Amino acid sequence: MSFRSLKQVTSKTLVLSSTNIDTDQIMPAKFLSMTTKAGLGEHVFSNLRYNTDGSETDHVLNSPEGKASEILVAGHNFGCGSSREHAPWGLTDYGIRVVISSEIADIFRNNSLKNGLLPIIIEKRAHNWLLENPGADVSVDLETCEVHLPRNGGTYKFEIDAFSRHCLMEGVDEMGYLQGQSDAIAEFEANRG
Amino acid sequence: MPSTLFDKVWNRHVVVAETETNPATLYIDLHLIHEVTTPQAFTELKTRGLKVRRPDRTLATIDHSTPTLINADGTRPYHTKQAETQVETLLANTKEHGIETHGWDSDNRGIVHVMGPELGATQPGMTIVCGDSHTATHGAFGAIAFGIGTTQVGHVLANQCLLMPKPKTMAIHVNGELPTGVTPKDVILHIIAEIGMGGGTGYALEYRGNVFEEMSMQGRMTVCNMSIEAGARCGMIAPDQTTFDYIQGRKFAPKDFAASCADWLTLATDDGAVFDKEVHIKAENISPMVTYGTNPGMGISIDSLIPAAASEADQDALDYMQLKSGNKIAGTKVDKVFIGSCTNSRLEDLRAAANIMKGRTVAQGVTTIVVPGSVVTKLQAEDEGLDTIFLDAGAEWREAGCSMCLGMNGDIGAPGDLIVSTSNRNFMGRQGPGVRTVLASPETAAATAIAGVITDPRQVETAA
Structure with a gap:
């Protein structure tokens, strides 16, 4: 399965400023019983978005602006905890294509890259600016690895490994690449006995 | 050049070396799988017409969505139909692909990170992955073991390899x-x-x-x-x-043990x-520790005072926990105690808790559940009479599984409950919406169950 390629994303930001937002918060365990990926966007941040009776809260995630946003700005150490890929599945299904924070947990970052969701770790100054300016018109360019902040916010570089960047820009996943290495894998297995 | 344990194990598993443009292709010796993070991966294999490359390097069990109670008629009270479907999907997928599976009929069934070591499948020098972040457990044997997402579960099923930048x-x-x-x-x-x-x-x-x-x-x-x-x-x-x-004597222990x-x-x-x-x-x-906030880094010595909030986030955590800076954490009233999880559900953990609970009674109103990590562990504990100690104390003795660590199977607390838990995460709502979790050792959890308030186990006299 491939995903939609990602080169440039321009959107108003959705800001969740809490630090250490873990994947249990992004996708509570009760939604992990699914055997497909369908419809997880409805459940993303469920505890913030729904009252106990199932009605919607007035959280920004339920607002038309929130739902239209493709760039999520989150507090430090986003996506920590459980390895559940249901977290990025939920975010992409909700409509998010880029997550920006000052730190993003390893497994979440890795899972995001495999689902067309670009995780960006940005320097503190830009992060603070983004946290303080929810709804700002931000542009992300994967070609140049730059985040453009509006008004006098400036332009900031971010880092991403060449392979992940290539996969995201071309909308290809890694399964095909690994399949292409099957001879090398067979040789490795043979040599180990 | 002198190298680290990590580098030595890593280097033994590089199939294709890392370059400037591509990550390393790393061979995986053991792939542990369970019902929650695999169904979409098996679907992916099916869609692409791929087979499991090494069923002999894959081991399956069911643990997260499984009930820890049994009905009087022997049936299992699944929390939801979806949970049951998920378990059945795993069993069907592993049968189709010829993967050794420790399901309901196996004494080795249990939490995946308890099962691997108990079977002797976890060995030094291996690379081990599982769609679960607590796979690091197996590193205790000198293995490189780490959690992966479902996409990578698919990669390992099909290729027995992962693309990995070196940490x-x-x-x-x-x-x-x-x-x-x-x-x-x-x-x-x-x-x-x-x-x-x-x-x-x-x-x-x-x-x-x-x-x-x-x-x-x-x-x-x-x-x-x-x-x-x-x-x-x-x-x-x-x-x-x-x-x-x-490892010696366990099912998968190497035949040439001395050489290994x-x-x-x-x-x-x-x-x-x-x-x-x-x-x-x-x-x-280091002292006996408990957490006071909403992430595992917010831990303090059990005999110290709850620290002042250093940030807004800290204050939010204290508010959620309904705890005040400057107060003692010991003496805080609790509603439930959970002894179990891949962190602390092994025989030694159960012995430690039983040693404290022996001859004592759980405080009134404090629901205490003890959930062994595997069927084997449960049977061993019962052989030693630990189940009797827990039951006599008024605790519940459950079937093996992940249970209240993440509450996927319906074992959760009520909103507002304070749960002292031997598990690994005290995130907001992890053990149920509005539930407040305090992480602790089995000893502290047991002492707390008896007293009904957070209790330093060093204050409890034990026989041993």
Whole structure:
């Protein structure tokens, strides 16, 4: 399965400023019983978005602006905890294509890259600016690895490994690449006995 | 050149070396799978017409969505139909692909990170992955073991390999003499409090020093298990005689055991090897620990005062926990106690809890559930009469599984409940919406169950 390629994303930001937002918060365990990926966007941040009776809260995630946003700005150490890929599945299904924070947990970052969701770790100054300016018109360019902040916010570089960047820009996943290495894998297995 | 344990194991598994443009292709020796993070991966294989490359290097069990109760008629009371479907999907997928599966009929069924070691499938020098962040547990044997997402579960099923950038290495030295009553859980909670919740992000940890050398395998597993709570995907301890004694005689132990041990001994970090970062902790400074906030890094000594909030986030955590800075954490009233999870559900953990609960009664109104990590562990505990001790004390003795650690199977608390839990995460709402979780050792959990308030286990007299 491939995903939609990602080169440039321009959107108003959705800001969740809490630090250490873990994947249990992004996708509570009760939604992990699914055997497909369908419809997880409805459940993303469920505890913030729904009252106990199932009605919607007035959280920004339920607002038309929130739902239209493709760039999520989150507090430090986003996506920590459980390895559940249901977290990025939920975010992409909700409509998010880029997550920006000052730190993003390893497994979440890795899972995001495999689902067309670009995780960006940005320097503190830009992060603070983004946290303080929810709804700002931000542009992300994967070609140049730059985040453009509006008004006098400036332009900031971010880092991403060449392979992940290539996969995201071309909308290809890694399964095909690994399949292409099957001879090398067979040789490795043979040599180990 | 002197190298680290991590580098030695990593280098043995590089199929295609890392280049400037591509990550390394890393061979995976053992793939552990369970019902939650695999169904979409098997669907992916089916869609692409792929087979499981090495069913013989794959081991399955059911643990997260499984009920821990049995109905009078022997049926299992699944929390939801979807949970039952998920378990059945795993069983059908593994049958179709010829994968050894420890399902309802196996005594080895249990939490995946309890099962692997119990079967002797977890061995030094291996690369081990599982769609679960607590896979780091297996690093206790000197393996590179880490959690992956479902897409990568698919990669390993089809190719027995993963594309991986190499992490940096961090040595965590704990030397000296642990004070009486300090357990492996306290050691790891202390480490996480010290380096912080994101302190290990991007690193592979190696736990070094006499404290770990003197620790049992079960204790080492508790420590490595929580590496991810400091942000590290894997945490390792060099294999030694303690490791070998644990593996010997188990189902998957190598036939040429002496030769394997000789090889495994060469894996230890060489003198003079360089880590990217090193942390030194004095064992004497570690006390029994509990958490007071909403992440595992917010831990304090059980006999200390709740610290002042250093940030808005800290204050939010205290508000959620309904705790006040400056107050003692000990003496806080609790509603439930959970003894179990891949962190603390092994026989030694159950013995430690039973030792404190023996001849005592759980405080009125404090629901206490004890959930062994596997069927084998449950049977061993019952052989030793531990079940009787728990039941006589008024605790519940459940069937093996992940249970209330994440509450996927419906074992959750009520909103507002304060639960002292031997598990690994005290995130907001993890054990149920509005539930407040305090992480602790089995000893602290047991002492708390008896007293009904958070209690330092060193204040409880025991026979041993």
